[in-house]
Amino acid sequence: MLIMNAMTPLTDILEKLKSEGYTQDFNIADDCIICSNNNTTLDPSTFRIDRYFRFEGETDPSDQAIVYAISSKDGTIKGVLVNSYGLYSDEKAANIISLLEHPSK
Template sequence: MPILHDNPYESLSFAIEDLKSKGYEFDFNQKEKHLECPQNEKHYNPEDFTITHTYRFEGMSSTDDNSVLYGIEAADGTKGLLVDAYGVYADSLSPEMIEKFRVEYEDPDKV
């Protein structure tokens, strides 16, 4: 299960900038059963990657603006980021992907 880190960042854009400076250069897209990385044209199954950073951001104007940033490292050394809204795609993910991203789907008041 990914570890929810204390969030030292003022905004999502600052977090992205900082993690990119630490080598998280690729972008990941969440699919039903895997992550895809358009830059290297690879797919990563849940067992092929580790979530190394997890930060939540809550929108000031609306709860619809809530998002989570994942720092991800694949088994092949690819490091990148995934930005997603809280639980938006939960219904379209396989059980394995939901388990991998479980922190995203917990009730934020219980975390």
Template sequence: MYAYDTLSEAVNDMRKRGYKEDFNLEPNCISCAQLDLQLHPEHFTVEEFYRFEGISNPDDNSIVYGITSKDGVMGILVDGYGIYSESLTDDMISKLRMHPE
């Protein structure tokens, strides 16, 4: 795993390493608008992730995931966590927690 000081540093490096697509979090899947693609938990793998905590506000937290689909599509999912995180299905919660340590 890599070490990053900022979210933007992580995203920029991950893009250089092949995570080209932008994924969005949906309650039961992740989606990519550019590819008109929806990936349900059984169709993707979390390859890496990085957490960032806000310095001035403890509620300003985010996590960036490096995700690969079963078909080889590589992309980035950035999400806030804590009080502002999305309502997800149990399958999505389980999948996003099943990341490499």
């Protein structure tokens, strides 16, 4: 289990997730997830969010980010997706993230 306190830096979370097998760096296109390690496009309906971590910058709104640990439903691909929220939120990313299976579903 990954434990994060209020002061855990984003880079520490990314390193910990990488050590747990979340090695792919995901990005978002208009209607799909892109695995930037090999430029493969992936269908969001085949992925789920395993965990997520929210970071809030105390002095700079651009420091607001969410790290999603996501994996394919068959367990063969694991990676991270980093997105801003608030003022700098990426609408395309929010739309794709809403298509993923969430831990509470």
